[in-house]
Amino acid sequence: MLAITFLGTGTSMGVPMIRCRCEVCHSKDPRDQRLRSSIYVQTADRSWVVDTGAEFRIQVLRANIQNLDAVLYSHSHADHIMGFDDLRRFGSAPGGAIPIYASKETMQNLQIAFSYAFSGEARFPGYVLPEPHLILGPFLLGKTEIHPIRVEHGNAHVIAFLFRQAGRSVAAYVSDCKRVGAEGLKTLEGVDTLILGTPCRREHPTHMNMIEGIALAKRLSPRQTYFTHLSHDFGHAITQKELPENVFLAHDGLRLGL
Amino acid sequence: MLAITFLGTGTSMGVPMIRCRCEVCHSKDPRDQRLRSSIYVQTADRSWVVDTGAEFRIQVLRANIQNLDAVLYSHSHADHIMGFDDLRRFGSAPGGAIPIYASKETMQNLQIAFSYAFSGEARFPGYVLPEPHLILGPFLLGKTEIHPIRVEHGNAHVIAFLFRQAGRSVAAYVSDCKRVGAEGLKTLEGVDTLILGTPCRREHPTHMNMIEGIALAKRLSPRQTYFTHLSHDFGHAITQKELPENVFLAHDGLRLGL
Numbered sequence: 270m271l272a273i274t275f276l277g278t279g280t281s282m283g284v285p286m287i288r289c290r291c292e293v294c295h296s297k298d299p300r301d302q303r304l305r306s307s308i309y310v311q312t313a314d315r316s317w318v319v320d321t322g323a324e325f326r327i328q329v330l331r332a333n334i335q336n337l338d339a340v341l342y343s344h345s346h347a348d349h350i351m352g353f354d355d356l357r358r359f360g361s362a363p364g365g366a367i368p369i370y371a372s373k374e375t376m377q378n379l380q381i382a383f384s385y386a387f388s389g390e391a392r393f394p395g396y397v398l399p400e401p402h403l404i405l406g407p408f409l410l411g412k413t414e415i416h417p418i419r420v421e422h423g424n425a426h427v428i429a430f431l432f433r434q435a436g437r438s439v440a441a442y443v444s445d446c447k448r449v450g451a452e453g454l455k456t457l458e459g460v461d462t463l464i465l466g467t468p469c470r471r472e473h474p475t476h477m478n479m480i481e482g483i484a485l486a487k488r489l490s491p492r493q494t495y496f497t498h499l500s501h502d503f504g505h506a507i508t509q510k511e512l513p514e515n516v517f518l519a520h521d522g523l524r525l526g527l
Numbered sequence: 528m529l530a531i532t533f534l535g536t537g538t539s540m541g542v543p544m545i546r547c548r549c550e551v552c553h554s555k556d557p558r559d560q561r562l563r564s565s566i567y568v569q570t571a572d573r574s575w576v577v578d579t580g581a582e583f584r585i586q587v588l589r590a591n592i593q594n595l596d597a598v599l600y601s602h603s604h605a606d607h608i609m610g611f612d613d614l615r616r617f618g619s620a621p622g623g624a625i626p627i628y629a630s631k632e633t634m635q636n637l638q639i640a641f642s643y644a645f646s647g648e649a650r651f652p653g654y655v656l657p658e659p660h661l662i663l664g665p666f667l668l669g670k671t672e673i674h675p676i677r678v679e680h681g682n683a684h685v686i687a688f689l690f691r692q693a694g695r696s697v698a699a700y701v702s703d704c705k706r707v708g709a710e711g712l713k714t715l716e717g718v719d720t721l722i723l724g725t726p727c728r729r730e731h732p733t734h735m736n737m738i739e740g741i742a743l744a745k746r747l748s749p750r751q752t753y754f755t756h757l758s759h760d761f762g763h764a765i766t767q768k769e770l771p772e773n774v775f776l777a778h779d780g781l782r783l784g785l
Binding site for chain 1: 539540541545546582584588592593609610617640682
């Protein structure tokens with residue numbers, strides 16, 4: 270069993286964007302209101318989030334998350350980490366540690382931005398207490414294998430995650446990515462549910478656009494593909510009609526039982 | 528003219544707190560739902576915010592803020608700065624700078640946590656572009672004098688702000704403070720509206736509690752005092768009845784025309 274809840278499906282600026290007068294930013298469709306991208310994953314024996322953007326607290330309350338065994342980080346751009354401090358309400362016990370999985374570069378950036386939490390100096394009771402785990406290869410969370418895939422996103426080091434259970438590639442989360450390399454494509458082969466970040470319609474220097482996302486979905490041909498990390502380029506109702514069969518726009522709060 | 532809108536009135540963990548089962552955290556009274564503390568100040572010729580916590584984007588959208596000439600920081604604790612990146616939607620023009628006023632220590636911490644914005648290296652168009660102004664003494668925003676007051680808050684360097692217009696001390700915002708020193712008390716003498724952070728009922732090592740807040744209000748005897756930076760210790764309706772005349776609990780969205 271693996272369930273994925275989309276805690277947020279927005280780009281770095283969210284939707285609506287501050288001071289934007291466009292139709293999507295003023296849409297009444299709740300599916301057009303997107304907090305920063307993050308997913309909550311639940312299995313029979315563990316639960317974790319990927320990324321903690323600025324609105325993490327709101328996302329946790331909205332999804333009524335009571336339990337969190339680990340946090341995985343895709344990378345350390347602001348829209349993926351700035352809610353880190355709100356992890357203080359989790360941990361195994363009051364004052365207990367919360368396991369943080371990240372690449373070396375991302376962990377270093379977390380340690381810089383949240384030095385008070387990592388340094389161990391002048392700790393107040395109640396500070397978030399991270400337990401750092403560097404991602405160096407596949408690892409286990411309970412009985413689920415997590416396969417990290419390094420993908421291209423400009424100068425940033427981004428990790429996509431493939432979740433495997435009992436020899437089956439259940440789902441992959443590829444949030445910020447311009448290109449998946451040959452090795453990554455091989456790892457993703459046969460994945461059942463593919464989640465891809467496709468923020469825009471235009472060509473973008475560091476992200477796949479919608480067309481590139483559709484091409485990747487076609488190439489990997491998973492059972493279903495969900496697009497996330499969406500900007501105001503996409504009104505949900507209209508855009509969904511433009512997508513191929515088995516390709517869907519995600520929206521905040523959507524839950525996939527896989 | 529000076530108007531203050533409370534963008535948030537909560538402590539570092541907000542209200543409701545994640546995973547809390549208490550009555551206030553489950554209250555249906557919207558005044559018991561508190562985002563992280565911040566105020567929006569409007570005058571005839573300028574507007575600014577004090578602090579940008581993690582939920583800054585939500586707060587801007589909720590208050591429909593279209594204009595921001597400056598940002599003032601009280602200090603650099605996580606609950607006061609983690610929404611910094613969302614300032615990118617302001618600035619004088621697309622790609623334009625936004626003036627940031629902070630103490631030397633706070634500015635340094637902002638520069639560490641948001642180095643991509645300050646460093647000038649590898650800038651993407653659309654990054655927030657801060658224009659740093661170190662707070663070294665009183666300064667002007669339009670015709671309003673801003674008087675910084677250094678206050679005690681554990682090991683952190685916190686600045687409280689007094690807003691003066693035409694020789695009149697219109698309002699003061701003292702967010703995170705255990706004690707105001709003799710010089711600060713003198714500066715605050717005669718203030719019309721006092722806003723004080725009083726997170727809790729119990730004795731706290733780095734904050735005034737409600738009793739200490741009431742004592743300070745009595746000592747300075749402003750026309751009115753508002754308490755902010757409130758934890759789940761305070762159900763709005765019940766707590767308001769405990770307070771002396773002219774002392775009030777603030778709530779998110781409250782607007783004071785002064």
